[in-house]
């Protein structure tokens with residue numbers, strides 16, 4: 001074990017061997033052979049893995065299918081025993097790993113919350129007291145009283161996540177492959193994960209190196225059961241990406257391509273190309289379901305993303321002039337109300353947004369009790385890559401330095417985006433033309 005008192009997960013020379021039996025009866029024969037003969041093949045899913053994780057660190061584990069990520073996490077969570085090596089954990093671990101683990105399919109959601117909560121170290125009273133919050137987080141309605149075997153995999157994960165999120169864990173272990181919820185639920189989980197990061201240690205497994213870079217400071221790259229690299233998530237993700245590209249296209253192919261490179265063609269006039277990114281942004285109203293909080297002094301009653309002329313087409317394409325319209329009502333007089341919005345991606349990263357301060361700081365507008373008011377933000381719609389986005393909307397009262405938030409909705413509007421051709425960056429911009437030409 002490391003002598004560093006800040007180390008909360010210490011993994012030393014960890015190895016896990018699976019025994020592979022080609023025929024079911026070999027398993028029986030092995031039992032009777034009592035070690036005198038071997039009827040299985042050995043498969044080392046992890047071999048000699050060592051690293052330390054310190055309190056408060058957020059560590060991503062990346063690697064290809066079968067590289068040993070789940071095995072490592074299960075060993076850390078204690079659901080598997082190592083063949084060799086040691087793991088030392090300081091603190092309470094909550095984990096969202098494989099589906100099926102943890103819940104009893106015959107029991108109802110409610111009963112499973114109590115069972116799982118106790119396994120996570122909570123007392124009956126603690127679970128009782130938190131139950132409503134857990135059920136609200138899972139948001140699976142009356143299914144909470146049904147046996148878990150009747151759940152869809154999405155419902156199952158929602159409930160599992162909800163219990164783990166309320167377990168006061170010191171260490172949270174999450175397999176992103178299980179993030180099978182819808183956009184609203186994913187945003188809820190990401191908000192939880194981000195707030196957890198401020199106080200706890202997070203281990204996050206993903207195939208997606210962009211997600212690891214966005215969430216984690218450090219990354220471990222597992223390859224064929226061994227640590228191939230560990231360091232800043234940016235450096236490790238870049239090496240991993242380079243490696244996977246090389247695996248796909250191959251060093252040889254690259255060399256051949258260069259040798260076979262044809263002569264450059266004769267000078268041509270510059271070619272011009274406007275790009276059709278084939279973006280489809282479908283705004284999905286979510287005001288009635290939105291999560292957030294309010295003081296009661298004012299309320300957001302409408303959030304809409306529409307074309308500049310105020311019409312609402314079934315979808316936007318990016319690049320067009322749009323406006324975000326936020327409607328509100330004052331339940332008490334507000335001296336200097338401020339309305340704002342922020343668009344977040346599935347990982348909870350802030351992409352863009354604005355508030356009315358540039359206007360209200362110069363011309364504060366008092367709003368009386370019962371009056372309605374609104375803000376309209378006009379802009380060119382960026383081109384968003386595939387995925388679901390949440391629009392946060394808020395009302396505050398005051399100025400830049402001192403203001404009170406009165407209503408805050410994390411997901412007042414959802415933007416479902418499918419885009420075939422946005423390949424780079426968090427937000428694309430509409431390129432007007434791309435020129436290419438031979439210059440000499």
Ligand SMILES: Nc1ncnc2c1ncn2[C@@H]1O[C@H](COP(=O)(O)OP(=O)(O)OP(=O)(O)O)[C@@H](O)[C@H]1O
Pocket residue numbers: 018019020043044045063064065066067068069070071072
């Ligand atoms: N119970 C088992 N018996 C035999 N082999 C197993 C068992 N569990 C896992 N393995 C093997 O161990 C290797 C590592 O599996 P593991 O699930 O840890 O990989 P992974 O990196 O999590 O993969 P993925 O990204 O696909 O989830 C794989 O080759 C897998 O086939």
